[in-house]
Amino acid sequence: MTDFAATKALFHLPEGMIYLDGNSLGPLPKATAARVERAVTAEWGEKVITGWNRAGWMAQPTVLGDRIGRLIGAEPGHVVLGDTLSIKVFQALAAAIDLVPDRRVILTDNGNFPSDIYMAEGLIKSLGRGHELRIVNPEDVADHINDDLAVLMLTQVGYSDGRLHDMADLTAKAHAAGAVTVWDLAHSAGALAVDLQGCNADFAVGCTYKYLNAGPGAPAFIYVAPRHIANCQPALSGWLGHAAPFAFDLDYRPGTGIERMRVGTPPVLQMAALDAALDIWDQVDMTALRRASVALTEQFIVGIEATCPMLTLASPRDPAKRGSQVCFAFENGYAAMQACIAQNVVGDFRAPDIMRFGFTPLFIDAGDVDRAIAVISKVMNERLWDDPAFKQVSRVT
């Protein structure tokens, strides 16, 4: 069992704020500042370049990768950190395409995050081998899995509605059709129990600044199933993915195992922040987390629907088909969210009309949900959002 009152005490949460945006940028663990300070002063400051060996910097991407691996059901030694999620999508998709050389179709859904789609389109263009990105409605994905399919590329939990794809079922269908899968776990890792191994997943990617709480700019991760790694030809063949980076050989030879998915110098200071965040995750039982998350989202939906008839649930009603976020559609959603934020209930807005709220049991409890419902229903019923100040759109929504 996990004591969520104890995990909550490990976070710095701004005074008076109910933070329902941990699905977009996790809050600051209290231990992070000291851990980063140690990386800066005791490691970088005192060890300088010897830190690569003596402070374990060079090993961090796989050491921390394994700690994330436990949360997503990966085999030890098959997750590595580095770069941003968009880059990892490109890398995973390029490797997946290579495994099915005689087919040309990549299937995704229109609920996928645009960057994943952009990266796929960019990759297809640079390959110039006639691949086609087929984009269908999320509920129609299974029907489009056929013998043309090379790669099924999906984000397991939709960023704008919280819809949860059935990874085991869709992976099995893709395999039966002779295709491979790339799963984006951006809204899954740290949100629910993922079982990559049990689902027989091929590739997975995700980020660490959302539910994992490693801070803005924290690196992404990539998983490659053990059965594929030896056949995986890195499209981004950087020196740290080389079998012997310090041989400075002019011929690229991929490293053994997951290390070949590294590209260049890892972000050491940000990995120190991730290290501190994972100290919390190391104590968390993912089944307990999922149970707590479902209870919070159910409580929120019941409370909002009872008090805010003008909001329409945009997430699946069945918790088994939902990740750890709840979205409501409202015509003036941007202004309404700004008004909620002004009242210290922080969620975010996704175009065209989605008010998005993330539920993170590590630091949100039932009392917070009750308080959030009271604030949101006041904002909505008293039309507090109907103020020009809340309609000024900022660069980041």
Ligand SMILES: *Cc1c(COP(=O)(O)O)cnc(C)c1O
């Ligand atoms: C958040 C998110 C991204 C962001 O990618 P970055 O390269 O880290 O900016 C990409 N894909 C999905 C599905 C996301 O949710």
